[in-house]
Amino acid sequence: xxxxxxxxxxxxxxxxxxxxxxxxxxxxxxxxxKVLDLxxxxxxxxxxxxxxxxxxSHGICGSCAMKINGANMLACEANLKNFRDPTNIxxxxxxxxSIFKDLVVDLTDFFKKYEIVKPYxxxxxxxxxxxxxxxxxxxxLINESTWCIQCAACxxxxxxxxxxxxxxxxxxxxxxxxxxxxxxxxxxxxxxxxLDNNDGVWRxxxxxxxxxxxxxxxxxxxxxxxxxKKLVSREY
Amino acid sequence: xxxxxxxxxxxxxxxxxxCAIEASQNYDVAVLSKIFPTRSHSGAAQGGIAASLGNVxxxxxxxxxxxxxxxxxxxxxxxxxxxxxxxAHPAIxxxxxxxxxxxxxxxxxxxxxxxxxxxxxxxxxxxxRACFAADRTGHMMLHTLYDQCIKDNVRFYSEFYxxxxxxxxxxxxxxxxxxxxxxxxxxxYAKVVMFGTGGYGRAFKITSNAHANTGDGLGxxxxxxxxxxxxxxxxxxxxxxxxxxxLVSEGARGEGAYLxxxxxxxxxxxxxxxxMELAPRDLTARSIQTEIDEGRGIxxxxxxxxxxxxxxxxxxxxxxxxxxxxxxxxxGIDPVVEPIPIQxxxxxxxxxxxxxxxxxxxxxxxxxxVEGFYAAGECACVxxxxxxxxxxNSQLECVVFGRRAGKAIVRFLTTNGVEKADxxxxxxxxxxxxxxxxxxxxxxxxxxxxxxxxxxxxxxKVGLFRDEQSLxxxxxxxxxxxxxxxxxxxxxxxxxxxxxLxxxxxxDNLLHFAEIIVCGALNxxxxxxxxxxxxxxxxxxxNWLKHTLAIRKDKKIEFDYKPVIITKFQPKERKY
Numbered sequence: 114x115x116x117x118x119x120x121x122x123x124x125x126x127x128x129x130x131x132x133x134x135x136x137x138x139x140x141x142x143x144x145x146x147k148v149l150d151l152x153x154x155x156x157x158x159x160x161x162x163x164x165x166x167x168x169x170s171h172g173i174c175g176s177c178a179m180k181i182n183g184a185n186m187l188a189c190e191a192n193l194k195n196f197r198d199p200t201n202i203x204x205x206x207x208x209x210x211s212i213f214k215d216l217v218v219d220l221t222d223f224f225k226k227y228e229i230v231k232p233y234x235x236x237x238x239x240x241x242x243x244x245x246x247x248x249x250x251x252x253x254l255i256n257e258s259t260w261c262i263q264c265a266a267c268x269x270x271x272x273x274x275x276x277x278x279x280x281x282x283x284x285x286x287x288x289x290x291x292x293x294x295x296x297x298x299x300x301x302x303x304x305x306x307x308l309d310n311n312d313g314v315w316r317x318x319x320x321x322x323x324x325x326x327x328x329x330x331x332x333x334x335x336x337x338x339x340x341x342k343k344l345v346s347r348e349y
Numbered sequence: 350x351x352x353x354x355x356x357x358x359x360x361x362x363x364x365x366x367x368c369a370i371e372a373s374q375n376y377d378v379a380v381l382s383k384i385f386p387t388r389s390h391s392g393a394a395q396g397g398i399a400a401s402l403g404n405v406x407x408x409x410x411x412x413x414x415x416x417x418x419x420x421x422x423x424x425x426x427x428x429x430x431x432x433x434x435x436x437a438h439p440a441i442x443x444x445x446x447x448x449x450x451x452x453x454x455x456x457x458x459x460x461x462x463x464x465x466x467x468x469x470x471x472x473x474x475x476x477x478r479a480c481f482a483a484d485r486t487g488h489m490m491l492h493t494l495y496d497q498c499i500k501d502n503v504r505f506y507s508e509f510y511x512x513x514x515x516x517x518x519x520x521x522x523x524x525x526x527x528x529x530x531x532x533x534x535x536x537x538y539a540k541v542v543m544f545g546t547g548g549y550g551r552a553f554k555i556t557s558n559a560h561a562n563t564g565d566g567l568g569x570x571x572x573x574x575x576x577x578x579x580x581x582x583x584x585x586x587x588x589x590x591x592x593x594x595x596l597v598s599e600g601a602r603g604e605g606a607y608l609x610x611x612x613x614x615x616x617x618x619x620x621x622x623x624x625m626e627l628a629p630r631d632l633t634a635r636s637i638q639t640e641i642d643e644g645r646g647i648x649x650x651x652x653x654x655x656x657x658x659x660x661x662x663x664x665x666x667x668x669x670x671x672x673x674x675x676x677x678x679x680x681g682i683d684p685v686v687e688p689i690p691i692q693x694x695x696x697x698x699x700x701x702x703x704x705x706x707x708x709x710x711x712x713x714x715x716x717x718x719v720e721g722f723y724a725a726g727e728c729a730c731v732x733x734x735x736x737x738x739x740x741x742n743s744q745l746e747c748v749v750f751g752r753r754a755g756k757a758i759v760r761f762l763t764t765n766g767v768e769k770a771d772x773x774x775x776x777x778x779x780x781x782x783x784x785x786x787x788x789x790x791x792x793x794x795x796x797x798x799x800x801x802x803x804x805x806x807x808x809x810k811v812g813l814f815r816d817e818q819s820l821x822x823x824x825x826x827x828x829x830x831x832x833x834x835x836x837x838x839x840x841x842x843x844x845x846x847x848x849x850l851x852x853x854x855x856x857d858n859l860l861h862f863a864e865i866i867v868c869g870a871l872n873x874x875x876x877x878x879x880x881x882x883x884x885x886x887x888x889x890x891x892n893w894l895k896h897t898l899a900i901r902k903d904k905k906i907e908f909d910y911k912p913v914i915i916t917k918f919q920p921k922e923r924k925y
Contacts, residue, residue, distance in 0.1 A: 127532065127845040145681060157797030161840030161849040166384070168559040171595045171675050173488060174388040190678045213530050214846045220385070233496040234448030243402075244445040246457030252450060259450045259482075259489060263387050295448065330674075 115200055117142045117193070119151050121163065122205040125214050133212075135203075136160070148181055148191035148202060152216075165216040172328060175262035178269075179216050180205040185266040185326040207269035209278070223265050226281050230289040230307055235300025251296035258291040258336055260329040267323035267333055273316050280316040281308070283323035283333045290336040293343070301349040305340075314340050350528075350535045354379040354504070355767045356758055357524065357539040359511050359566065361386035363487070363747035364726025364754075365545030366494035368708075369503045371755020372541075376762055379504040379537065381511055381526055383561060383851065386495050390547055390559045391747065394487025395671065396600030397462060397479030398444075398748070399741035400437035404458040405477040410434050412471060413478065415918055417742060420466045420629050421735025422878035422888065423920040424579070424896070424913055429706050429731045431916070433742070436749040441480055444748065449493045451482050452668075462668075463603040466629035466739040472925070475603075475627045479741040484598050484671045487744060509535070510851050511565065513780040514542055514722070516573045517773045519712065521721035525780040529851070532844035534781050540769045541758050544570075544702065544710075544724040545751060551800075552859050552866070553695030554808035557589050557596035566728040568858025570702050571865075576714035576900045576909075578730040579700035580862060581869030582879045584738055585813050587633040589694020590680055591652040596696065597672055597689055599740040601657055602626040604668050608637065609654040609688065610645040616653075621925040628925045631737040631879045634693040638813045647690060654688035661685075693813055699738055699879065700869075701730040703898065708754030714898035715911055723758060725750040732896065735913075736878020787857065788850050792836030796853045799837065803830055803859060811867055816883040820871040827863045834860055865899045865906055872908060873897065890920050 117140045124133035138159055140151045149167055156163045167177040170189045177188040182196060182203055193199035210218040236245075261284065268274055268282035281289075289308055293301045308314045314337055323333040343349055356372050358365045361382035372378050382389065401408040413434040418425055445451060445459060452460040461477040469476040482489040498505070508529040515522040515536075523538040546566025550558025567577060587608075588597040602608070608626050610616045620636040621628035628636075641651050657665055662685045665673055669684075676684050702724040703714035708731075710722040725731075726747040733746055803826075810823035834857060841849035875889035876882050898909040 125843065125845065127843045147679065156849075157795070161796075162843075164841075164846050164848055168384055168388050168561045169390065169393050170560060171393070171593075171679055173393050173485075173671070173675075174384075174390070174559060176384060176388045190675075192678065192681065194681070217530075217846050219530070224385075228499050231500075233500040234446075234493075236446075240442075240446040243442055244451075244459050247453055248457050249453045249455060251457075252453050255450060259492075260485070261492075262392075262488070263385075263492075292448070295450070297448065 114141050118201050120203040123215050124212050144194055146193050147189055149188035164214045175264035178264035178266040185270045187328045209269050209275045226285040230285045231304050232288045234298050245297045247296050255291055255294050257331055258287055260331055266326040270322040270326040279312045286337050287333050290340055305349050309344055351538055353538045356541040357537045358543045360545035362389035362391035364751035367748050367751030368543050368755040370497050371752055372758045373501045373503050375759050381506045381509045383510045385507045390562055392488045392491040394744050395484040395598035397481035397486050397741045398744040399478050400441045405461045408476055415471050416467050418918045420739040422737055424735030426732050426914040427916040428914050429733045432706050433733045433749050437745055440748045447493050447497050449489050464740045465599050465627045484600055484669045512784055514569050514573050515776050520770045522770050525777055529846050536777055540767050541721045544728050545726045546728040548698040548727040550695045552807050554804040555594040556695040557586055557594055563855035563859055565858045568861040571861045571901045575712050576898050578703040578714050579897050580865045582699035582736050584697040584879050585634040585693040586696035587637055588655050588691040591690035591692050594694040607656045609656050610640045611647050616640050624925045635813055652690040652692045655691045656688040657684045699734040701728045704729045704731050707757035723754045725754045787853050792838045794833045794837045796856050799830055800856050814881055814883055815870055824867045831860050869897045
């Protein structure tokens, strides 16, 4: 067992907090514990008021994205053994969003952008009695983009998004790719109009922060570049 | 604050969203969820969804029908199972048309894999029946359905924790919820309430379930004076990651993974020579636990190995990428080069809210309907799984019966109009007072501690193997916890995103039905499906071919029973 000094961002406007602060907790931990385990131990044993989101605890629900030692990641996957100094951990909320309380950020804007890109299959041709056929190669084209869990780690790590909150951001653009490149979809034209402006794909300056932050190892920048290529070539 | 809708759905997993899509074609539908919709635990389902499409090899609806009945240890209601297997075809094609990115066969059809208990020709050998999207099938379906809901303008209330349903004189009038980000209580006034609130794996120490899976819907139903069915049947998934409980899909064994004990022996040969690793879950989980109990766990510890290595890196990467990913990140091993340490993990509740095949909730579990109240998915008991569910049948149940409930809701509103019955102010007041009471309560008990004690006793004494003594001890403990929970004190007295409060309410819900699980198991003096009694190791059709019903009246639990519906397949000895 090791002793971890856990520094946690705290802010509760309901209690009249005007500025955030950092609370320090000392937590007993196994060297392979996850940061989420530490947060739970604090909440259940030391301070019940500490607030954070979490659910599945194995990286598929996307609830617990937060900034840990300066980098966005899922707390449930943040294995202590992967930190240079596992005895000093700092936990902060995702950057650039307003805060409800402690580590709980307001994701309203994030999901509004998601809805803007028409994130659903558009196909006006009546479907056949069985499945629409799609070759494994056609499926492969969208496969990686479907891994997204909407955790917001990418968009909140994007400097273009910090500077221009109107920017749709990597998560919404990735979703747009997911349907635009689906062989069963007929909606690329309508979706591309939404992307072809300064708050759309052209705001992406290929900084690759999103790729680094993505817990599902999706090469988001590549997908955005494919959207740009499609726009330039007018192949939709 | 009061908000009005025609239909309000609680829970944004597969059942709730599928129902929302159906009902929103005609009516104003709202979906409440205590977490954001795409965080729902349906998204953690990995291996597949069953339908006898026959895309890869010969298969028939009737084979699926038989497998499900046999898998249920003959406790499943065969009228409902017939709907499950028949509707599977249109339900899955509809999902595909909505855009679910299924894995494909070389000729472009939905690909299918093997799964436990699904067989060719009434038990001959495993059959390719589970439609899949690598090992992220649930994730793909959940996200696609959410996307469709956006298209259909379904109104979402995310991070609304539902406290109580408002039922008066047998008629639903809406519900009371805690708006976590808004920081206040809200009444949703509706003609129809539909529950897709999921399961309660978090009643157990080792579970594949998310922290959110605390069976809130079941606690709410009991408080409303309604019945629960077959709660003693809790499924333990054979392959949870050792100590973590994280699910490793049966799809891994469907692709050919082996179960090995400390001698490197494929021990399933001794328990299910025909289906081996693809025997149904109850049997496989007990076999693993027997190996462990008899000292054949790896290094004498409480786990055996799930070995994927012989499948090769290419196949693992293509078919089981998510499993590989969390094994590397969370467990710290790579299944391409090392076997995965696994142990049985609490996974699924076969029991739940008794409903008709159209999802209509039955107040007494038998014939008396609650007007305007529907349920589907894991929280409901229709019952298609009986005493043991087959893998891939739960996602199918969500989609098929969520869809059926949606259609039934549309029929109900078309016939009866959307005019609502009066709002019962007294019930709203009682609900808020109860929650405020828990929030402001003073005492020396902590939520985390009580929950941990509950999880430990349920795991140890109400798990894979049960007997009179273990269950009696568990009952004593659960009753002690029911007393101690009255003395809990939480730290957070605020209204803004108070998860200290919601965790206390979740614990209260868990304790509402934990006693019913224990007593149901204690009453049922036989072994059937997931319920295994060491002191009654045989199935007893003479006395126990019936469903358990339980109601809480004045703190006391009353038990009743109802017959199983058998239409085609008469009970036979169950061998694999």
